[in-house]
Amino acid sequence: MKKIIKYSLLDILRNRVILAYTALLAVVSISLFMMEDNPVKAVMSLLNISLLIVPLVSSIFCTIYLYNSAEFIELLVAQPIRRSRLLWGVYLGMITALLIALSLGIGLPLLLLQPTLSGLSLFLTSAALTIVFSSLATLSAVLTRDKAKGIGVSLLLWFYFTFIYDGIVLLVLFQMADYPLETTMIGMSMLNPIDLGRIGMLLQLDISAMMGLTGALFQDFFGNGFGAGLVILVMLGWMTFPILFAIRRFNNKDL
Amino acid sequence: MIRQLLFVIGTQLATLLPVQAAEHLVKPGESIQAAINKASKGDLIKVMPGTYREKGIIINKQLVLRGIDYPVLDGEKKYEVLTITADHVVVEGFEIIRSGYSSMDELAAVRIKQASYVGIRNNRLRENFFGIYCQHASYSLIANNDIKSTGGSELDAGNGIHAWKSDHLVIDGNFINGHRDGIYFEFVTESTITNNKSHRNIRYGLHFMFSHQDIYTNNTFSENGAGVAVMYSRQVTMIRNHFLDNWGSAAYGILLKDISDSYAAYNEFSRNTAAIYMEGSSRLTIFANRFLQNGYGIRIQASCDNNVIRKNNFIANSFDIATNGSLVLNSFNENYWDKYEGFDLNRDGIGDVPYRPLSLFALIVERNNSAMMLFRSPMVGLLEKAEKIMPGITPEKLKDDQPSMKPFPL
Numbered sequence: 001m002k003k004i005i006k007y008s009l010l011d012i013l014r015n016r017v018i019l020a021y022t023a024l025l026a027v028v029s030i031s032l033f034m035m036e037d038n039p040v041k042a043v044m045s046l047l048n049i050s051l052l053i054v055p056l057v058s059s060i061f062c063t064i065y066l067y068n069s070a071e072f073i074e075l076l077v078a079q080p081i082r083r084s085r086l087l088w089g090v091y092l093g094m095i096t097a098l099l100i101a102l103s104l105g106i107g108l109p110l111l112l113l114q115p116t117l118s119g120l121s122l123f124l125t126s127a128a129l130t131i132v133f134s135s136l137a138t139l140s141a142v143l144t145r146d147k148a149k150g151i152g153v154s155l156l157l158w159f160y161f162t163f164i165y166d167g168i169v170l171l172v173l174f175q176m177a178d179y180p181l182e183t184t185m186i187g188m189s190m191l192n193p194i195d196l197g198r199i200g201m202l203l204q205l206d207i208s209a210m211m212g213l214t215g216a217l218f219q220d221f222f223g224n225g226f227g228a229g230l231v232i233l234v235m236l237g238w239m240t241f242p243i244l245f246a247i248r249r250f251n252n253k254d255l
Numbered sequence: 256m257i258r259q260l261l262f263v264i265g266t267q268l269a270t271l272l273p274v275q276a277a278e279h280l281v282k283p284g285e286s287i288q289a290a291i292n293k294a295s296k297g298d299l300i301k302v303m304p305g306t307y308r309e310k311g312i313i314i315n316k317q318l319v320l321r322g323i324d325y326p327v328l329d330g331e332k333k334y335e336v337l338t339i340t341a342d343h344v345v346v347e348g349f350e351i352i353r354s355g356y357s358s359m360d361e362l363a364a365v366r367i368k369q370a371s372y373v374g375i376r377n378n379r380l381r382e383n384f385f386g387i388y389c390q391h392a393s394y395s396l397i398a399n400n401d402i403k404s405t406g407g408s409e410l411d412a413g414n415g416i417h418a419w420k421s422d423h424l425v426i427d428g429n430f431i432n433g434h435r436d437g438i439y440f441e442f443v444t445e446s447t448i449t450n451n452k453s454h455r456n457i458r459y460g461l462h463f464m465f466s467h468q469d470i471y472t473n474n475t476f477s478e479n480g481a482g483v484a485v486m487y488s489r490q491v492t493m494i495r496n497h498f499l500d501n502w503g504s505a506a507y508g509i510l511l512k513d514i515s516d517s518y519a520a521y522n523e524f525s526r527n528t529a530a531i532y533m534e535g536s537s538r539l540t541i542f543a544n545r546f547l548q549n550g551y552g553i554r555i556q557a558s559c560d561n562n563v564i565r566k567n568n569f570i571a572n573s574f575d576i577a578t579n580g581s582l583v584l585n586s587f588n589e590n591y592w593d594k595y596e597g598f599d600l601n602r603d604g605i606g607d608v609p610y611r612p613l614s615l616f617a618l619i620v621e622r623n624n625s626a627m628m629l630f631r632s633p634m635v636g637l638l639e640k641a642e643k644i645m646p647g648i649t650p651e652k653l654k655d656d657q658p659s660m661k662p663f664p665l
Contacts, residue, residue, distance in 0.1 A: 166634035214627040
């Protein structure tokens with residue numbers, strides 16, 4: 001498995017797309033810190049951008065990479081290697097490459113320009129989202145044979161978690177305006193890793209004070225040990241379940 | 256008005272000082288109260304450095320009580336330290352500590368009780384329940400006192416400067432820290448509050464109730480538990496004050512509740528949760544203020560009417576304006592909004608398209624607080640863009656027809 005990880009990692013690191021991604025992130029984060037005189041505001045803006053770009057690039061890149069290396073995977077399947085090991089290897093190679101890009105693009109500027117707890121948690125949030133969306137992309141690539149369809153599915157997933165889900169939340173909120181929905185909202189935020197990351201970051205940045213009752217409730221819930229543990233658990237769930245499911249499917253898949 | 260008042264107090268002092276006034280000296284171990292009892296009207300009592308525990312001193316005649324090198328008056332957490340019941344009294348240069356705590360009586364370090372022309376100057380107050388308490392006081396000066404306490408909660412701390420049913424007070428240059436309310440006014444009229452710093456008090460930096468025709472200028476209110484509250488008052492003038500860092504889920508830069516015919520100008524509001532929260536207020540002029548990096552610039556409830564908001568700078572606030580209704584009875588004109596995206600063809604410095612300061616999301620949140628979960632979600636950004644292009648939900652009339660293209664040099 002180590003060899004597969006190494007091979008796909010080196011393959012991806014030579015890829016121009018990943019270089020461009022690193023450069024984009026670096027330019028965005030450095031220029032944000034240069035433009036904003038208030039570093040907290042810069043972290044906020046960087047959060048907005050990374051919540052959009054990181055999941056998008058992770059999911060699209062992983063899907064395309066998996067389809068492009070389909071022949072390589074087929075070749076290796078013919079070798080005496082277990083299928084699960086094979087997919088794990090490629091998957092781990094992909095996320096390692098993406099995390100390296102993220103560390104260089106966001107982590108390094110943050111470390112140099114904003115070495116605070118909020119900077120660290122911004123980086124960790126982006127890293128978690130990278131892993132989550134790579135898993136989801138792997139799943140969609142394994143589930144569909146057709147390349148266009150697979151990319152479509154992972155794009156749709158990204159679109160769903162970024163826009164549609166929040167639209168649904170808004171709809172629910174206004175349909176059920178007469179009911180106390182604050183605790184429900186905490187539950188609903190768990191169902192979307194992007195929301196979870198965003199809310200976690202906002203609470204870190206002390207913006208929660210202006211979020212009124214809801215903010216107070218979120219702070220109360222996510223602030224204590226149980227809430228924080230649950231968030232980490234849910235995030236880990238979002239990272240592992242899609243990839244475990246994908247590997248199960250891949251094991252029985254007729255290539 | 257300050258000058259007039261200072262002049263009045265000055266002339267009163269001048270009448271005290273001439274030839275016939277005797278000087279008494281109190282040394283440690285002697286009693287200040289005994290000296291007061293012995294003194295006759297208009298005398299000067301000098302108190303030498305040391306600690307005096309007197310179980311409550313009452314000044315009941317016209318006197319000047321002067322501390323040399325801050326002698327300490329200790330209330331031992333049991334007594335009210337100084338009570339002034341006569342007109343024309345000056346107390347200066349003392350360190351007054353540990354006034355009594357009681358849940359029945361509001362024991363203070365210094366109490367002015369039904370007296371006029373009293374001056375409390377240059378004192379240090381530490382760890383008192385109430386600091387300076389004015390009760391039916393008039394024409395009095397409270398200046399340059401340094402008032403600190405470390406009260407734990409709203410219940411076991413009193414107010415720094417507390418004024419009740421008083422008039423014509425001048426409160427100038429005091430520093431107040433760690434009390435319940437920094438400065439508390441109830442039924443106090445025609446008074447001025449200038450150059451004070453109220454920092455990190457438990458509840459409000461300044462608390463105003465039923466106090467009409469008051470002026471406060473050049474004060475700084477920072478990091479107070481709930482900011483500043485001005486309630487149920489008329490004709491209040493607020494100029495060049497600084498409202499800073501009042502950040503918390505129930506904190507406001509300034510809370511204006513049932514205020515009318517008042518004027519707020521040239522103030523700075525920075526980093527407050529809500530810079531101004533207005534409720535039931537009418538005929539206010541909010542002119543040339545700076546709103547910087549607040550959560551909300553102005554939260555103006557629909558119960559406010561005929562307020563004029565003109566020529567202010569709104570810079571880097573999360574929301575510039577929030578309101579809870581669709582009825583708009585206030586005018587927003589000629590302000591500078593950093594979020595304005597319009598253009599200025601004739602280059603007269605005024606934007607050609609109106610600016611709508613109320614964001615859709617602010618409106619949604621006012622109606623349904625749980626929607627705060629979507630704060631800074633890309634979805635919300637998308638909705639706001641759509642609403643900006645074709646306003647449908649936000650009140651049509653809430654707009655600034657002449658937004659300034661450049662920030663005002665304030």
